[in-house]
Amino acid sequence: MNDLKDFHDTSIAFGYKTDYELKRAYFLFKLLTYPLLAYIGKHVLSFLIYIRFPIDFIIKKTIFEQFCGGVNEKDCYKVMNKLNQNNIKCVLDYSVEGSDTENDFENTLKRTLNLIDLIRKEDLTSFIVFKPSAVGRFDLYFKKAENLPLKEIEIAEWKRVEDRFDKICAKAEKNSISVLIDAEESWIQEPIDNLIEKLMIKYNKKSCIVYNTIQAYRSDRLEYLKHMHIRLADFNVKIGIKLVRGAYMEKERERAKTNNYKSPICETKFITDENFNNCMNYMFDNLHDFHLFIGSHNEKSNILATKIMSRNQLRNNDNRVWYSQLFGMSDHISFNLALNGFNVAKYLPFGPLRDVIPYLIRRLDENTSVSGQTSRELDLISNEIKRRALKD
Ligand SMILES: Cc1cc2nc3c(=O)[nH]c(=O)nc-3n(C[C@H](O)[C@H](O)[C@H](O)COP(=O)(O)OP(=O)(O)OC[C@H]3O[C@@H](n4cnc5c(N)ncnc54)[C@H](O)[C@@H]3O)c2cc1C
Numbered sequence: 488m489n490d491l492k493d494f495h496d497t498s499i500a501f502g503y504k505t506d507y508e509l510k511r512a513y514f515l516f517k518l519l520t521y522p523l524l525a526y527i528g529k530h531v532l533s534f535l536i537y538i539r540f541p542i543d544f545i546i547k548k549t550i551f552e553q554f555c556g557g558v559n560e561k562d563c564y565k566v567m568n569k570l571n572q573n574n575i576k577c578v579l580d581y582s583v584e585g586s587d588t589e590n591d592f593e594n595t596l597k598r599t600l601n602l603i604d605l606i607r608k609e610d611l612t613s614f615i616v617f618k619p620s621a622v623g624r625f626d627l628y629f630k631k632a633e634n635l636p637l638k639e640i641e642i643a644e645w646k647r648v649e650d651r652f653d654k655i656c657a658k659a660e661k662n663s664i665s666v667l668i669d670a671e672e673s674w675i676q677e678p679i680d681n682l683i684e685k686l687m688i689k690y691n692k693k694s695c696i697v698y699n700t701i702q703a704y705r706s707d708r709l710e711y712l713k714h715m716h717i718r719l720a721d722f723n724v725k726i727g728i729k730l731v732r733g734a735y736m737e738k739e740r741e742r743a744k745t746n747n748y749k750s751p752i753c754e755t756k757f758i759t760d761e762n763f764n765n766c767m768n769y770m771f772d773n774l775h776d777f778h779l780f781i782g783s784h785n786e787k788s789n790i791l792a793t794k795i796m797s798r799n800q801l802r803n804n805d806n807r808v809w810y811s812q813l814f815g816m817s818d819h820i821s822f823n824l825a826l827n828g829f830n831v832a833k834y835l836p837f838g839p840l841r842d843v844i845p846y847l848i849r850r851l852d853e854n855t856s857v858s859g860q861t862s863r864e865l866d867l868i869s870n871e872i873k874r875r876a877l878k879d
Pocket residue numbers: 668669670671700702704731732733734735736752753754755756757759781782783784785788811812813834857860
């Protein structure tokens with residue numbers, strides 16, 4: 488047990504970055520401090536991609552290398568090895584979005600199953616992740632969520648979606664790999680929650696294979712968590728939960744306003760933070776049943792989790808608790824946690840350059856709009872650059 492006070496030792500945080508990589512990160516985050524420039528840049532980028540303007544090299548050398556591990560799994564090995572040397576695992580994330588056809592869904596399935604073989608062989612990580620919308624049609628989830636009658640052809644389609652979830656979890660179980668299932672828009676989540684609960688009952692008896700995601704910005708999630716806990720109590724299973732705040736706030740609010748229903752999102756950031764802490768506390772209080780994967784760049788949330796672990800006399804490397812940040816962001820949190828013996832896994836997105844653009848644009852958005860985050864990242868990088876210059 489070990490109390491972490493803060494994450495500000497930049498020599499630990501950026502030890503694995505070369506001077507060039509550090510300066511590139513500085514340049515990028517500096518640009519993001521100018522919201523207007525970032526806004527224009529984002530739209531110009533989308534336009535240039537749309538007209539197939541040859542800017543791949545520039546994207547690759549800037550945002551792509553900052554936020555992605557490579558274009559394919561093998562490309563990611565270099566980053567994975569570097570992180571592994573610092574006791575940080577990776578969650579390889581094939582971040583291609585916009586799947587819409589059965590062909591796309593089957594490809595994602597095939598790719599995810601191959602990925603399990605690959606990471607098992609290389610022994611570099613113990614998690615994989617997928618998005619429900621990458622293995623099933625968004626409108627089908629929506630129909631299920633709304634209890635709308637399915638046509639015969641859609642009943643068969645839903646069965647294929649269930650099969651894809653099952654095949655991934657079955658293979659993961661066989662290879663002792665855990666599966667994180669991302670959460671997306673609230674209006675498709677209910678059938679996904681139900682499906683994942685069934686998979687937990689099937690695969691989480693001996694160890695925690697299947698993890699659902701709780702978005703704490705949804706005001707109903709603590710209740711959901713408690714009810715799920717009661718529902719699963721009789722099955723003697725481990726409940727895997729990835730806890731995040733949630734990434735679709737503006738979209739959720741807009742839809743609620745347009746369709747005139749109460750927004751499912753907490754009214755303020757403060758309430759989201761409270762909800763996040765309450766969900767986290769609930770799971771730590773019931774750790775005999777839960778496995779917790781904390782996905783956050785919030786320093787306070789991460790420190791709080793380490794404090795609760797210390798108070799509850801848990802070992803830092805208790806295998807029921809994992810911490811995670813996205814690659815290219817909040818290295819100071821990941822590296823300091825890992826150095827203190829906590830379990831850390833970085834989400835490592837990869838995919839063909841043009842196909843991961845939506846993911847990259849979301850990162851630009853997040854780093855521009857989340858108050859404090861960019862300037863914090865920038866201060867840390869700049870301190871490290873100064874520290875290295877003084878040392879030389
Ligand atoms: C490893 C990992 C996995 C992730 N997986 C998912 C996933 O499956 N699904 C998903 O949706 N997101 C996912 N995210 C993204 C995550 O939900 C957040 O968008 C992001 O991490 C920012 O939250 P934070 O806790 O890091 O930081 P913070 O900066 O403390 O929080 C920012 C977040 O607070 C909330 N918020 C901000 N302003 C308000 C407001 N006015 N009112 C109410 N709430 C507000 C929003 O959720 C916002 O994203 C993941 C993040 C990580 C690191």
